[in-house]
Amino acid sequence: MSIVKNLVSGTNFDASSLTALQKVTLRAVVMSFLFYGLAAIEGTLMRVALVNPNIPPIFGSPEHYFSIMTVHPIVGIFGSTYQLVFAAFMFLIPFLTKKPLYSVGLANFVWINITVGTAMAWIAAFIWHYAPLYTLYWPLPADINQFSTLGGIVFIIGVALIMIGTLGFIYNIYATIFARVGVHANKTTKELLISGFGIDGMLNLIYKLMGKPPYSKEPALSLPVVAIFRGTVDTFLDALVILGAGILVLVYLLADASGATWDVHAIDALLYKNFFWWGLDLVADGLVLIYVAGSWYLLATIITGQKLFMENVARAALLLELVVSWMVWSHHLLGDQGQPEMMKLISGEMVTAFELLTQGLALFITLVTLWKARPLKMTMELKYLLGGLVGFGLAVPAAIIQADMGMNRILHNTQWIIGAHVHVALIVGLYMTLYSAVYVLWPMLTNNTRLFSSKLSNAHYWLHLIGGIGMGAFMGMAGLDGMLRRHFYMNGEYHTFMILAAICAIMLVVAWLLFLSNIVLSVGVKGLIGIFLPAEDETATYGIEPQPAVVKTLKK
């Protein structure tokens, strides 16, 4: 009876008490976790299909298998991760800068665009089996002999909508940061830029070495805001590249639809790969690592209630990452023999190796900040933060190992890459960090709503952690035995590892179901619906009393 009551009304959640900022954040969070579930189910279907290829809905069909493989990262990365990160940051920037969000309407535009765009990409793969994979290696996305032109057009428009939503997020973030209101009323754009790029942290370190007083005792922007500012630069460049690639594919598909036949070989496949990987790698090696480092710093300071250890070094490391993240894309092209050897050596190996330094620094600073605040209570947010640290502690060295001309020759495109590196980084490293943020932000976003069950939270934690590490490990072991990542094995190859990886994948789906149940039973179906109804309170800030004049003006 109690469960039915919770299912309908939640614990003590009251959607009508939420502000516009809280509501728009929660809308994106809800969509994000629904897409996460879809990505988890898709991933599990693929894992189980490698044990039994005839499971429904795949039924031993490579067309269907690769359609799922194409949309799985679109749903997982853009539909879920982007939405969750964007929602958190569009809430945190006003919270941390004590200024209102530039536009709640634009924030609504962002989640709606990303949701519709993701759904369109999914539909293109589901109905038309459009399956060029997320890599979109030219000229495959324009190969009308294999794929439906209409399916391709729907898919590309979907991805374009996601990128337009992304640009909306970027505008909202920078417009909020550069707004000359509240604590930044007297700051110049130059001061905000210097702080945003971490230049003040670097200058403070140099001045200290020279025995001078610090360049800036009170930086204009707090460190987590610097990380968001810096990571958003990469998000912008990445959006431009993906949009550019999308336009190219769309032009060819529209030409085909109009009856024209264009030569796909007018575009150089290797040059395209360089362009595309430069942009796509800004997601993996740019914004993810930078956003994650910023999130660790924020979580560590909120959990401990203390200042971050070695803050100037952390700021300077974010500046170093600016150089690193823009110059590492060639590690994706170590198996391409037409790629100049010097680019492989410098960009693919040497600069990439610096990610060990930047991420190692972030790990160190976070751990020491926590350590200095002992004893701490092992809360859910702390547990998840430690899980996130383990994830990147495993995944980053795995990446450095494969970003090597010797190792890449036998690891490229194997399950090692996608298992031991990518899925451990995303599922364990990134998502456990995001879950930590969810637990930290939960009371702020829901006005102190009680969680239905801490037992469900713990069960979710352990299933997610063990399932994530286990799946990555067994996929990685299969990769070391030669199993490819983009091949549908249908004759029981690598069977033992695939059974174990499938069991871990199922654990991840069960973990998600437990998390979802806990959230639904906390906010109730009524509360969920209420989140999507218009807010009565149009406040676009959080934690400021009294409201700044600009907010009052907006409310009038």
Added chain:
Amino acid sequence: MSFETSVELLRFHNVAYTIYALFIISVVAWFGYNLTRPEKAKSVVRIPFYGYIAFLVAGGVGHHIFTYNTIPWVSEDIMRHEIKPDKTFDIEMADHKFKLPEEKMKIHYGDRVYFNVKSHDLVYGFGLFRQDGSMISQMQVNPGSRNDLLWTFNECGVFDLMSTEYSGPEGNNMIIKDAVEVTGCDKGGKS
């Protein structure tokens, strides 16, 4: 120390990474346990900050120096245009099919073989695999650019050829069983 074949290298890699993975999980677990204890934990080892930074830099750069000196195909690959191969095979790829110069590419143990592969349409992969499914070597095959692999065969056997890059669902069948045969291990080589 030198790895003659990918099997030796992968075995080493498997052990080394497993030890590292267990180490980092244990460190964070120990850390988490001690975070909650009221009494101060004894330091197992004290790592100075700059020592840690030096370790990260040395680890990142040293890894490449280690592989350059222990994996023979790295320097061979970089210098492949200066090295005269013992044998050359020109291979073409189009319409999700390999076109081999001969039905079975026969190679002698220890030969340096130059594979020159051309794609006429899509991006493919060129990978050689042992009968147990483990990989010998691979490269990407892009249309419109050079795709050449110099490989010294330090092992005998019959190997399969497979496209290692996705080229659409039709590419899933791009496998040629027993495409390469390496013989001669009984004459001074390995068996």
